[in-house]
Amino acid sequence: METRPRNNPPCGCCFIIGPHILRRLASSSDRAVAEAAARTMRITQAMNAARAQLRTGVPIAALVRTGLRRQIFNCGGFEDLPGNPLRSEGQPATADTAANEAYDHSGTTWSFYHDVFNRESVDGHGRSLVSSVHYGQSYDNAFWNGQQMVYGDGDNVIFTHFTGALEVIAHELTHGVTQFTAQLPYQDQQGALNESMSDVFGSLVKQWSLRQTAAQADWLIGAAILAPGFKGRALRDMANPGTAYDDPRIGRDQQPGHMRDYVHTEDDNGGVHTNSGIPSRAFVLAAKAIGGNAWEVPGRIWYRTLTERLNPQSDFRKCALETVSVARDMFHTDPTIASKVAQAWIDTGVISSADVQTVSAPLVA
Amino acid sequence: MKVTVERHGGFAGFHCGATVEGDALSAEQREALAAVQSAGPAAADPGADHFVYKIEIEDEGGKQVLRVPESRMPSVLAKIATQ
Numbered sequence: 001m002e003t004r005p006r007n008n009p010p011c012g013c014c015f016i017i018g019p020h021i022l023r024r025l026a027s028s029s030d031r032a033v034a035e036a037a038a039r040t041m042r043i044t045q046a047m048n049a050a051r052a053q054l055r056t057g058v059p060i061a062a063l064v065r066t067g068l069r070r071q072i073f074n075c076g077g078f079e080d081l082p083g084n085p086l087r088s089e090g091q092p093a094t095a096d097t098a099a100n101e102a103y104d105h106s107g108t109t110w111s112f113y114h115d116v117f118n119r120e121s122v123d124g125h126g127r128s129l130v131s132s133v134h135y136g137q138s139y140d141n142a143f144w145n146g147q148q149m150v151y152g153d154g155d156n157v158i159f160t161h162f163t164g165a166l167e168v169i170a171h172e173l174t175h176g177v178t179q180f181t182a183q184l185p186y187q188d189q190q191g192a193l194n195e196s197m198s199d200v201f202g203s204l205v206k207q208w209s210l211r212q213t214a215a216q217a218d219w220l221i222g223a224a225i226l227a228p229g230f231k232g233r234a235l236r237d238m239a240n241p242g243t244a245y246d247d248p249r250i251g252r253d254q255q256p257g258h259m260r261d262y263v264h265t266e267d268d269n270g271g272v273h274t275n276s277g278i279p280s281r282a283f284v285l286a287a288k289a290i291g292g293n294a295w296e297v298p299g300r301i302w303y304r305t306l307t308e309r310l311n312p313q314s315d316f317r318k319c320a321l322e323t324v325s326v327a328r329d330m331f332h333t334d335p336t337i338a339s340k341v342a343q344a345w346i347d348t349g350v351i352s353s354a355d356v357q358t359v360s361a362p363l364v365a
Numbered sequence: 366m367k368v369t370v371e372r373h374g375g376f377a378g379f380h381c382g383a384t385v386e387g388d389a390l391s392a393e394q395r396e397a398l399a400a401v402q403s404a405g406p407a408a409a410d411p412g413a414d415h416f417v418y419k420i421e422i423e424d425e426g427g428k429q430v431l432r433v434p435e436s437r438m439p440s441v442l443a444k445i446a447t448q
Binding site for chain 2: 140143146158159175195235251266273
């Protein structure tokens, strides 16, 4: 039995085949052996990086894998995750509509982040996009659990299946992006900002796929997954918070569009799905004022803000000031852009005109 | 005793709930309720858009409010909210 080399640091993992053996095999003259060993080493490195990240909480510059990789699983009505493998990247469409929708829409979302922002998957390192469909029985929900997306079939009374709307899937994947960047906690105002980012980028993915301008977009979330008979346009109306629905079985849309109507509650983690209406409306106001395709200018401002400026303590006000600062930095030749962003936040009561003066001038490149 | 079970959160952010009299609870439901009460506060489910349940127990002693993440909510109690 070979002894462990002295310069091998303890990693807390046990591997049957030690790394020194793999390294030797990776330089084998037998190509199949060398390739298998190299692939094993890459997987091992990724696992070590993931473990290190979990231990320290600090993102590790792990190997970046390029390319889209999707995996769809079938829960078959149970709640064990991820379920049974159903469709992998490159495999043809199956007979399962929900699986195909999860596959297609997560692919479109990946392409959006890749093409528009040069981002490799939700973590920026090319992580696989995992989705499980048919979760639970008549499960009226979809969620992101920190590692994957999970979709229910709906009850066919209020909801049809949750994979049916592109912006729903993009909303869930954006929770992953936030998790790997700003790490906004899912509570109170930070949580409402987290929710708003998912609606903003969820809607942008849909607009990008349809080649719609900000003026043409409907700014609705979840319109396509509501069952016939639902008394409302959608689950949320980002342009007009509080008007999306009024259904006797559910009640009325309670989203505010201004800070004076901020809902102080303990429910829903401090009202994260309710108070998200305020920053979402700010984005729509900025996008309509700036004009054109919303992902190109305001989308870029919000993306840079989310991925480079926000942190777990960031509230609406912090987000507002940072988007104005980013707008000045990125578009310093056109000061109307930053002023339109600022005005959107003023119109939603998040900041005042006096606050805008405090935003530092950009460093001229 | 009165028990109110509400479901909040989820992707849609809807809320629903119902109140039942304590003696209308099944033995299984009473047992589940006792288990939730003695378990104490639970950490939120990781990620986003999970359901979160709120259980209010009102009796002569006062009112107790429990917030239970979806993964820790017994289904026999959860169905009170959606009936």
